[in-house]
Amino acid sequence: MKKFFSLLVLLIFSIYSTFPIWHIFNVSLRSDNSFQNDSLHFWPDSLSWKNYEIVFTKTLFPTWLFNSVMISVMVTILGLILSITAAYALSRFSVQGKKGILTFLLATQMFPATMLLLPFYILLSQFHLLNNFWGLLIIYSSSALPFCVWQLKSYFDTLPFEIEDAARVDGCNRWQVLWKIVLPISKPAIAITALFQLTTAWSEYAMASVVLQDPQMQTLPLGLKSFQSSLATEWGLYAAAAVIVSLPATLAFILLSRYLISGLTLGSVKG
Amino acid sequence: MANVEFQSISKTFDQQNILKSVDLKIKSGEFLVLVGPSGCGKSTLLRLLAGLEQPTSGEILIDGRNVKGVQPKDRGLAMVFQSYALYPHLTVKENLGFALTLNKTPAHEMEKKIQEVAEILRLTKLLSRKPGQLSGGQRQRVALGRSLVKNPKIILFDEPLSNLDAALRSRMRYEIKKIHQKTKSTMIYVTHDQTEATTLGDRIAILNSGKIIQLGTAQEIFNKPVNKFVAGFVGSPEMNILPAEFLGHKNIDFGIRPDDIQIGDGTAQASFELEEYMGSHYMIYARFQGQLLRITRSQSVSKKTGDLIPLNFNMAKAHFFDRVSELRTNS
Numbered sequence: 116m117k118k119f120f121s122l123l124v125l126l127i128f129s130i131y132s133t134f135p136i137w138h139i140f141n142v143s144l145r146s147d148n149s150f151q152n153d154s155l156h157f158w159p160d161s162l163s164w165k166n167y168e169i170v171f172t173k174t175l176f177p178t179w180l181f182n183s184v185m186i187s188v189m190v191t192i193l194g195l196i197l198s199i200t201a202a203y204a205l206s207r208f209s210v211q212g213k214k215g216i217l218t219f220l221l222a223t224q225m226f227p228a229t230m231l232l233l234p235f236y237i238l239l240s241q242f243h244l245l246n247n248f249w250g251l252l253i254i255y256s257s258s259a260l261p262f263c264v265w266q267l268k269s270y271f272d273t274l275p276f277e278i279e280d281a282a283r284v285d286g287c288n289r290w291q292v293l294w295k296i297v298l299p300i301s302k303p304a305i306a307i308t309a310l311f312q313l314t315t316a317w318s319e320y321a322m323a324s325v326v327l328q329d330p331q332m333q334t335l336p337l338g339l340k341s342f343q344s345s346l347a348t349e350w351g352l353y354a355a356a357a358v359i360v361s362l363p364a365t366l367a368f369i370l371l372s373r374y375l376i377s378g379l380t381l382g383s384v385k386g
Numbered sequence: 387m388a389n390v391e392f393q394s395i396s397k398t399f400d401q402q403n404i405l406k407s408v409d410l411k412i413k414s415g416e417f418l419v420l421v422g423p424s425g426c427g428k429s430t431l432l433r434l435l436a437g438l439e440q441p442t443s444g445e446i447l448i449d450g451r452n453v454k455g456v457q458p459k460d461r462g463l464a465m466v467f468q469s470y471a472l473y474p475h476l477t478v479k480e481n482l483g484f485a486l487t488l489n490k491t492p493a494h495e496m497e498k499k500i501q502e503v504a505e506i507l508r509l510t511k512l513l514s515r516k517p518g519q520l521s522g523g524q525r526q527r528v529a530l531g532r533s534l535v536k537n538p539k540i541i542l543f544d545e546p547l548s549n550l551d552a553a554l555r556s557r558m559r560y561e562i563k564k565i566h567q568k569t570k571s572t573m574i575y576v577t578h579d580q581t582e583a584t585t586l587g588d589r590i591a592i593l594n595s596g597k598i599i600q601l602g603t604a605q606e607i608f609n610k611p612v613n614k615f616v617a618g619f620v621g622s623p624e625m626n627i628l629p630a631e632f633l634g635h636k637n638i639d640f641g642i643r644p645d646d647i648q649i650g651d652g653t654a655q656a657s658f659e660l661e662e663y664m665g666s667h668y669m670i671y672a673r674f675q676g677q678l679l680r681i682t683r684s685q686s687v688s689k690k691t692g693d694l695i696p697l698n699f700n701m702a703k704a705h706f707f708d709r710v711s712e713l714r715t716n717s
């Protein structure tokens with residue numbers, strides 16, 4: 116009986132939180148442009164993939180998709196390299212002013228992202244990085260960095276250092292210790308960090324709208340927005356594009372959920 | 387095979403002097419056992435030699451070469467860690483072969499070595515398991531095996547048998563001794579176990595409060611402990627130490643091992659407290675001059691608590707210590 120109630124509650128919340136998504140999916144399958152149709156049917160009235168076809172063939176969507184994938188992947192790779200090395204150094208070496216560095220990293224997280232729009236814009240224009248992927252890459256990977264460094268450092272702190280000592284005696288240099296021992300052991304923490312960086316870059320809008328003005332260079336969130344304004348709001352296209360956009364993130368979560376779960380119970384299995 | 391020399395090595399952690407100017411020479415191919423109370427710096431001494439820790443002052447020489455700044459991997463040694471420190475993501479086989487993979491040993495040779503070591507340590511059936519699926523004793527044997535596969539010049543053991551049961555422990559002790567005889571690697575071995583110390587070590591070094599207090603063969607240390615600490619620390623059951631006033635000495639303590647007291651024909655009178663059956667012998671507790679004495683004996687004394695028993699101290703085996711300096715006074 117207790118189980119029945121908890122299932123019921125879970126079901127209600129699942130429907131509650133997935134209904135908007137379902138609705139978007141619904142709209143994307145309609146042949147007309149009937150988003151604000153009075154008849155908000157639960158099942159789509161028609162089953163047409165026309166919107167998807169148009170999105171891929173008649174709009175800049177493929178370009179945006181390519182841009183977004185490229186930027187997200189590069190941000191993730193660059194972000195991982197930077198955060199892993201920084202976190203490892205902060206966890207294992209006696210760095211001058213370590214406490215200060217860590218507090219400073221945390222403090223940077225206090226500022227709302229919109230506050231940084233203007234300074235970033237000015238900096239980028241000075242370095243001629245406006246309308247340039249590199250500019251966005253630098254901003255994305257640096258803004259996710261503090262959180263990722265903290266997260267990974269806390270994880271590295273839980274690893275017994277004698278394992279690394281053993282590897283050094285066995286013949287590893289410092290880099291090999293990191294590559295052959297620390298990284299494989301830290302897979303769960305790295306998966307979580309990667310996911311965080313990937314999703315941040317994938318869905319970011321405000322900064323991208325400032326940096327990338329050329330429609331050819333825009334990312335998906337910007338592209339979606341342009342459906343809304345320029346074409347007198349093509350709801351069908353908008354919905355179809357939104358569904359496609361949400362797929363990779365969902366996929367990444369499903370693939371990495373194994374690590375997410377083990378990542379959350381870390382520390383309890385030490386030794 | 388390599389000789390090792392510690393030259394006035396000091397190590398300070400957070401303003402605490404853990405090692406205070408340690409001097410120690412270990413001969414090539416020697417088996418040196420390092421003993422001392424918990425926290426006296428035994429592991430620290432090994433970590434310094436391995437290059438995992440830097441001395442605050444002093445020099446370490448391996449084969450006459452100062453190894454300051456030499457990375458652990460270039461010191462030609464292997465180490466068995468107190469906490470095993472196995473690689474959790476690798477199988478037993480990969481753990482054993484890790485060092486060989488790094489120095490690019492050919493596959494067939496590596497396979498042969500791993501099998502050989504696994505055989506000795508009885509790990510053959512466990513080769514495909516991960517450390518998480520092993521018992522404490524099995525993990526310890528993997529840690530031991532990992533140090534043996536690469537034939538190092540020097541092997542450092544930090545309490546390598548502490549988690550094994552008595553039978554396995556004596557078997558492993560035998561195997562380590564055999565390996566030492568075969569490879570002639572220089573071995574430095576930390577232990578809390580008296581039997582391991584006396585059976586394995588060519589020499590024993592006793593470390594206390596950051597200093598080597600005595601260095602010598604097991605016989606030398608057992609028969610002529612340099613001070614009261616060593617006398618109490620080495621030998622099991624522990625030496626009896628009591629004020630020597632009853633023998634007419636002032637400010638001197640008298641030490642006598644439980645084996646060196648005979649019951650039955652002496653002039654000293656002690657009152658019997660209780661006896662314990664130890665399998666091969668009896669341990670008798672008796673009160674003498676207000677002190678509890680431990681006496682070993684092959685037979686039971688068949689007395690009741692409070693009965694008087696005559697004692698005879700074997701004075702040729704007696705030890706005398708200055709009460710203030712605690713140093714040995716007889717030769």
Ligand SMILES: Nc1ncnc2c1ncn2[C@@H]1O[C@H](COP(=O)(O)OP(=O)(O)OP(=O)(O)O)[C@@H](O)[C@H]1O
Pocket residue numbers: 399400404422423424425426427428429430431468
């Ligand atoms: N990295 C470190 N930082 C601070 N103190 C340390 C560090 N490593 C060791 N110590 C201290 O140095 C002392 C000696 O430690 P060590 O591990 O060498 O002792 P040990 O003789 O091996 O003891 P045990 O027999 O319990 O293993 C201890 O008091 C310990 O707290």
Ligand SMILES: [Mg+2]
Pocket residue numbers: 428429430468544
């Ligand atoms: Mg220790």
